[in-house]
Amino acid sequence: MKIIDKISQPREDGKPYYSFEYFPPKTEVGVANLYDRLGRMAQTQPAFISCTWGAGGATAERTIGLCATAHSVYGIETLMHLTCTNMGKDKVDEALKQAKEAGIQNILALRGDPPRGQEYWSPCDDGFCHAIDLVRYIRQQYGDYFCIGIAGYPEGHVDSQDKDQDIVYLKEKVEAGADFIVTQLFYDVDTFVHWQKQCRDAGISVPIVPGVMPIQSHQAFRRIINLCNTKVPPHILEDLNDIKADDQAVKDYGVKLATTIVSELYHKHHINCFHFSTLNLEKSVRLVLQDLDFLPKGVQSSTALLNGKSVKSTALLAEAHRAETWDEFPNGRYGDSRSPAFGDNTYGAGVALPTSKASAKWGYPTSPNDITNLFIAYISGELQTLPWCDQALQTETDAIRKSLSTLNKAGLWTVSSQPSVNGAPSDDPMFGWGPRGGYVYQKEFIEFFVTSDKLPALLRQLAKDPIITYYAANRAGDSKTNVDDHDSQNAVTWGVFPGKEIVQPTIIEQVSFDAWRVEAFELWTEWEQQYPPESESRKLLKHLGDDTWLFNVVHNDFQNPGKLFEVILG
Numbered sequence: 033m034k035i036i037d038k039i040s041q042p043r044e045d046g047k048p049y050y051s052f053e054y055f056p057p058k059t060e061v062g063v064a065n066l067y068d069r070l071g072r073m074a075q076t077q078p079a080f081i082s083c084t085w086g087a088g089g090a091t092a093e094r095t096i097g098l099c100a101t102a103h104s105v106y107g108i109e110t111l112m113h114l115t116c117t118n119m120g121k122d123k124v125d126e127a128l129k130q131a132k133e134a135g136i137q138n139i140l141a142l143r144g145d146p147p148r149g150q151e152y153w154s155p156c157d158d159g160f161c162h163a164i165d166l167v168r169y170i171r172q173q174y175g176d177y178f179c180i181g182i183a184g185y186p187e188g189h190v191d192s193q194d195k196d197q198d199i200v201y202l203k204e205k206v207e208a209g210a211d212f213i214v215t216q217l218f219y220d221v222d223t224f225v226h227w228q229k230q231c232r233d234a235g236i237s238v239p240i241v242p243g244v245m246p247i248q249s250h251q252a253f254r255r256i257i258n259l260c261n262t263k264v265p266p267h268i269l270e271d272l273n274d275i276k277a278d279d280q281a282v283k284d285y286g287v288k289l290a291t292t293i294v295s296e297l298y299h300k301h302h303i304n305c306f307h308f309s310t311l312n313l314e315k316s317v318r319l320v321l322q323d324l325d326f327l328p329k330g331v332q333s334s335t336a337l338l339n340g341k342s343v344k345s346t347a348l349l350a351e352a353h354r355a356e357t358w359d360e361f362p363n364g365r366y367g368d369s370r371s372p373a374f375g376d377n378t379y380g381a382g383v384a385l386p387t388s389k390a391s392a393k394w395g396y397p398t399s400p401n402d403i404t405n406l407f408i409a410y411i412s413g414e415l416q417t418l419p420w421c422d423q424a425l426q427t428e429t430d431a432i433r434k435s436l437s438t439l440n441k442a443g444l445w446t447v448s449s450q451p452s453v454n455g456a457p458s459d460d461p462m463f464g465w466g467p468r469g470g471y472v473y474q475k476e477f478i479e480f481f482v483t484s485d486k487l488p489a490l491l492r493q494l495a496k497d498p499i500i501t502y503y504a505a506n507r508a509g510d511s512k513t514n515v516d517d518h519d520s521q522n523a524v525t526w527g528v529f530p531g532k533e534i535v536q537p538t539i540i541e542q543v544s545f546d547a548w549r550v551e552a553f554e555l556w557t558e559w560e561q562q563y564p565p566e567s568e569s570r571k572l573l574k575h576l577g578d579d580t581w582l583f584n585v586v587h588n589d590f591q592n593p594g595k596l597f598e599v600i601l602g
C-alpha cells in the first residue's frame with residue numbers, strides 16, 4: 033500500500049498515524065535482534081517504518097532486507113530511504129529494481145551526504161546531484177508505481193543560506209512528483225508551525241509529516257543538534273543541563289518533551305501523522321505513545337511483548353523487559369554489538385560531516401609533527417573537534433588529560449579514552465551516569481593511532497603487563513591481539529543501581545573493534561579528500577592512513593589508576 037493513501041485519510045477513531053525510523057545495524061546479530069524489536073513494535077500498529085540508506089549504497093543489502101522483512105513478515109508498510117549522491121545510475125536502478133521485487137512501494141528520495149571531501153567533488157556523470165534528480169528519475173522509470181517522500185527542513189537545510197529558497201526547492205521537488213514530506217527533527221513547535229505555513233502559502237499542499245526524536249542521552253542530543261544546526265529553546269537546554277549527569281532523568285525528560293511537542297501539534301495544530309526517529313531503541317518511543325494515549329487498545333509500553341506475542345509468565349515478562357531495555361544507557365563508541373542500536377549513526381541526510389571545512393578547523397598539515405600538534409591541541413581544549421571526535425572532550429578526561437598529552441607527544445594519537453573508576457556515585461559530576469542512588473565502575477582504556485615504525489616497541493611494552501588486553505588493526509585489515517577468544521566480551525564500563533540488574537553499556541570485543549576500524553580509516557580518507565589533489569596535505573594524510581595502526585588497549589585492573597599509561601610509556 034502507498035503511504036500517501038494511508039496518511040492522507042483521517043482515521044475513524046480520530047487518533048493520528050505514527051511511524052518509526054530505523055537504521056541497519058552493523059552486525060548480523062544486531063540485525064537479527066532488530067527483527068525481534070520490530071516484532072514487538074509492530075504491535076503498536078505504526079502506519080509505516082522507514083529504514084535509512086548508507087552513503088553510496090554502503091548498507092544497500094541490509095536496508096532492502098530490513099524493509100522486505102518488515103513488509104513480508106510483520107505486515108508493516110515500509111519506506112525505503114534512497115540517496116543519490118555518489119550513486120551511479122546502475123546502483124540506483126538496482127536498488128529500485130530490488131525494492132519493487134521485494135514488494136516495497138514507498139521511497140524516501142534524498143540527496144544524501146556528499147562524499148566527505150565535497151570541496152573537491154564532482155557529481156556522478158549520471159546527473160544525480162540533488163534529490164529532485166532522483167524524484168524525476170523514479171517517475172520517469174516507474175511512473176506512479178512508487179509513492180515518493182522527500183525531506184523538509186523547518187530550520188533550513190544546513191547547506192543553505194536562504195530559507196526562502198529552501199521552500200522554492202521543496203516545491204520544485206513536489207512538482208517533480210513527490211507525494212509527501214518528512215521533516216528533519218526540531219524541538220521548537222513554533223518554528224515548525226511557521227515553516228509549515230510558509231510551505232502552504234507557497235502552494236505546497238502534500239502532507240507534511242513532522243520528524244520527532246525523543247532525547248535518549250545528553251551527549252547524543254548535543255551531538256545531533258550541533259550537526260544539524262538545530263535551534264533549541266533556552267529553557268530546554270537549561271533543564272537538560274541541570275540533569276545531564278543522570279541518564280535516566282535525561283531519558284525521562286526526553287519522553288516528556290516529545291510527548292509535549294506531539295500533543296501540541298496534534299491538539300492545537302491538527303497534525304495527524306508523526307515520524308519518530310528511534311535510533312533503533314524502543315522504550316522511549318513506546319512511552320511517548322502511551323502517554324499520548326495513541327496506542328491501540330490493550331497495547332501499553334508496560335505490556336511485555338516477546339517476538340510479537342503477549343507474554344504473561346513471570347520469567348518471560350522479565351525476558352521481554354530485558355530485550356526492550358538492554359541498550360537503555362548507551363555510553364560511548366563501544367556498545368554491545370548484539371544490540372540493534374550498535375553502531376548508531378545520527379548523521380542524517382544533509383547533515384554536516386565531521387571532516388567538512390577541514391582546512392578551517394585543522395589548517396594544512398604537511399608533516400607528522402603537524403598531526404601531533406593537532407591532537408595535543410584537542411587534548412588541551414584548544415581544538416573542539418578532530419575527524420574521529422565531533423565533540424570536545426568530556427569532563428572525566430580531566431583525570432587523565434596530562435597523561436594523554438604525553439602519549440600524543442610520543443606519537444600515539446589518541447581518539448578515545450577513559451580513566452579507571454572504582455565505585456563512584458552515579459550522580460558524580462565527573463564520572464556519574466545512569467539513575468541516582470547507584471555506583472559506577474570503569475576500566476582504564478585508550479584508543480589511538482600509531483605509525484608502523486613505532487609498532488615493535490609498543491608491542492614489547494604491552495607484553496610486559498599480563499593484565500592488559502588489546503586489539504590492533506591497520507587499513508589493509510592486518511590485525512594483532514592478545515585476546516585468545518574471538519567471541520569474548522570485555523565490559524569496561526558498568527553500573528550497579530537500586531532494583532536493577534548490573535548495566536554494562538560499554539563492551540569492547542573483536543566484532544565491535546572491527547566495525548569501528550573500518551569507519552576510523554574511512555575518516556582518514558575523508559579528511560584527505562578535503563584537500564586539493566596533489567597537495568602536500570592530501571599526500572600526507574593518504575600516507576598516514578595507509579601506514580598507521582589503530583589500537584584499543586584496556587588495563588583490566590580498575591583499582592590501579594594510571595597503570596596503563598605507565599606501561600605504554602615505559
